Amino acid sequence: MIIVALFTVSLFSAVMLAIIGDRRLAAEINILASFATFVISLFLAVDVYHSGGMTAADNYFFVDAFNVYLVVLTTFVSTTTAVFSRNYMRFERAHGKVGHKGMRFYHAMFQMFIFAMLLALLTNNVGVLWISMELATLSTVLLVSLYRTPSSVEAAWKYFILCGVGIALALFGTILLYFASEKVVGEGTQGLLWTNLILVSDRLEPTILSLAFIFFVVGYGTKVGLVPLHNWLPDAHSEGPTPISAVLSGLLLNIALYALVRCKVLVNKAMGSNWAGEIMMGFGILSLIVASFSLLRQKDVKRMFAYSSIEHMGIATFAFGLGGPIATFGGLLHMLVHSLTKSSIFFTVGHAAQISGTQHIANIKGLIKANPLVGWGMVFGVIAITGMPPFGVFASEFLILTATMKYAPMLIPLFMLGIAVAFAALFRKMQTMVFGDPPEVRQEISAAHVPVFLHMALVLVLGLYFPQFLQRWFLDAVEILK
């Protein structure tokens, strides 16, 4: 029931925002709608906390400890992003970067995107998962090209083609999975339900599932942004409006990883080994290394943080691939804190770019003097994302490192190298941006500080103290993902 309400609100508000268009209150309605879904998701979370996982609407949807926290995270980040985008988009609108139609489209698609992500998270059906992943791509692809500049159109085209092709391969994987499950579960929708598949996973044909997993890795891995399938990601993040970069990076990548992890659990159980996990480890560590070295030569600030997202998704993928309670716990936490940190960084970066009128790192200077809160927000964001204590990213990376030490000590040097290089690159580039004197010419903005500092506070709290309910969820999730 609650689940259905969740979908109704986002879908309904998408339609409503499409009708309202670019009126005065559109941004507020967007915030309100996102907030409503957030509240509903809290109810859902409380429900799951008390009574455990459940299915709804004739097995069409299901919630367990793994996806419920992602649901709350998604609705929360989308609410704060909506708050941020109110100020941000008003500025863009005032400077003529977006038109009348663009704003209508932006708000409607924002809600549509949230709907698609929630559907992907909560559906029990592998096929519907695929459909909603595709829907998530489709709803954001034209947002990336919202500004209609040549580079944004190019970025959107790349995003569309690469993710479209990638996800088509994931559909092939889904077909193979259905082929295997049809023999055990029987024909029809039943054969595609996660809840059924997990029950019979040890009877599924391992060769077919291993084949399917290759397609899943390539397909959903493209969306996670795993190297070498990551080409679209930096472009899409750097060329779209910043709120969209924030949700793409903070939420969409998580959802794709979620799908991949679910598949991995299934395949591992069918094969009776950690074969799928090893593949994920390989992709993860490769993404970490390649992305961190790419960070060194970035000149565009949003592009740089896009690479940082690839790096962190690599770490999380690696953690889930490694498996085991500690690494899985670390991976779950990493998804959470990365999502919070990265979206807040994009908020500040968005404002920073507006102040300086450019995304070029070399031309962004003296943020602290220009706008202290934005400047300090970026400092804290970078400290957090590079894994410095006392922020939450430190905790999750520490957990993952511990598990690696135990199960795959050979990979420690690579892992450390990646993190160290990323730290060096981000820290160096951050310094030139925040310190020093700002240029004479700069734009006055009314920045939305609340989302940034709310996120940073949460990440800080997660680094110092781990709340009981979250711990229980994560432990349950670890149990599910075993």
Add this chain to the structure above:
Amino acid sequence: MREAFPLLIEACQIALVLFAAPLLAGWVRALKCWTQGRTSPGVLQPYRNLIKLFSKDIVLAHNASWVFRFTPYLLFGSVLMAGAIIPIISVDLPLSATADIIALVALFAIGRFFIALAGMDVGTAFGGMGSSREMMIASLAEPAVLMTTFTVSLFGHTTSLSEMVRFIGQQNFFLSPSMVFAAIAFVLTLLAETGRVPVDNPVTHLELTMIHEGMILEYSGRYLALVEWAGMMKLFIFTSLGVALFVPWGIPQGDDLMDIPLAVLIMAGKLALVAAGIVLAETGLAKMRIFRVPEFLGTAFLIATLGMLSHFILEM
């Protein structure tokens, strides 16, 4: 007496190839006249042409070498040899054991090699041009022909023509992608190999479009008759090879002499139909520019290859 039946059948077939080939050519020409609304000189005109040419003197260029004089006989012989091994009126041919389908392709290649040499021998411009074009087409058509024949031999598990035709003839009517594709590819290469529209125009003497006619421009009298006759036989052999491979029903499996008349009748019917098809294609299509020919034959090769692949993929 019965032991001699295969030999008799073989003799019948060779006679058939020799004397029915002009008839087929005449039929094609007559049909073409009718479809284009002209009055035809009758289906027997090729015989009259041949008789006329045989009774004429030979005019030879001063610098013509032995290659030029030898080629007509070699061409005629190789084509007739090919005609002896293809199961046209019976599967059980004694000579068929001497050569398989690959040798058949090679037989045609020898003939073509010498005619190309002869085209260049006298040293006229058109001869050389025709030879070079002929070799270009040949180099593109040969792989497609081989691919087609491989597909069919994969299907029949043998490269012997007789065995192949016997195997296919014993099946009930069936539809298999590899055979369908092989048949399409065969038709395309047939058009190229026998010099028909859209690859070559057999009736043209326009300088820039000649291919086959260019090479034999210097021949006259008996030599020309042999070359022309060989060309007609080639058309006959290629069409009957196609018929034998793709619609072999009606070709007798045994060596009974009594089956032969019926077999000849059935064969005549099939060939008449195929010829009608060729005429339709020739009337409907325009000759393509020579630079489009590689694409045309590339398509044939692709289709033949896909036929072979689909034999493995779809029929195993």
Add this chain to the structure above:
Amino acid sequence: MTFTAQIINVLAACILLTSFGLLVQRRIYGLLRIFAWQGLFLSASTALVAYTAGMNHLYISAALTLTLKVVVLPYILYVLVNRLNIYRDVEPLVNIPATMLIGIVLVIFSYHLTAPIRELSTLVTRTTLAVALSTVLLGFLMMITRKKAVTQIIGFLALENGLFFAATSATYGMPLVIELGVALDILIAAFIFGIFIFQIRTTFDSLDLKEMEKLKEHEGA
């Protein structure tokens, strides 16, 4: 093999042929025609499978393919091509033989990849799965080798055709809900493609994707 199974196989081979045709065709109208043919073969084979296996929901899938892939999408693309006045464009294709050879290698590769499935399956259509995967990969190849926006779209749609075909041949189709959802997604994608083409046209004055190579790594945009 029954006669219907033979026809299904022939149709599968035809689908493969059209995939190769898409790979080497230069003219846009020709591409659209081949694409429509591919959809027709796909739809016919789906309907035949529905008939042999007695799976009624496959008829819906076949009808869906017929309307979407044979009528609606080619028509939309046709209108688009006419509106944008690009029907005379001839795409310079480098090295058709090499492309074809790669295509043939892909077919063999997918044959081997699907070998375990062929052994496990008992369906009439099990052999056609290799063709389905080849169609997917050939669509992929087309998207890599082509540099024009419209042809990339056709490649993408051909790839989707392959997926539909795979669903039919591996499992007699996915459950209907999924097929409908996928079809809806494709339709939306096609519309977005259309919008995109206009965006590209207005921002670049050309539909040549060679123009769109600004976002290279070193410049960092």
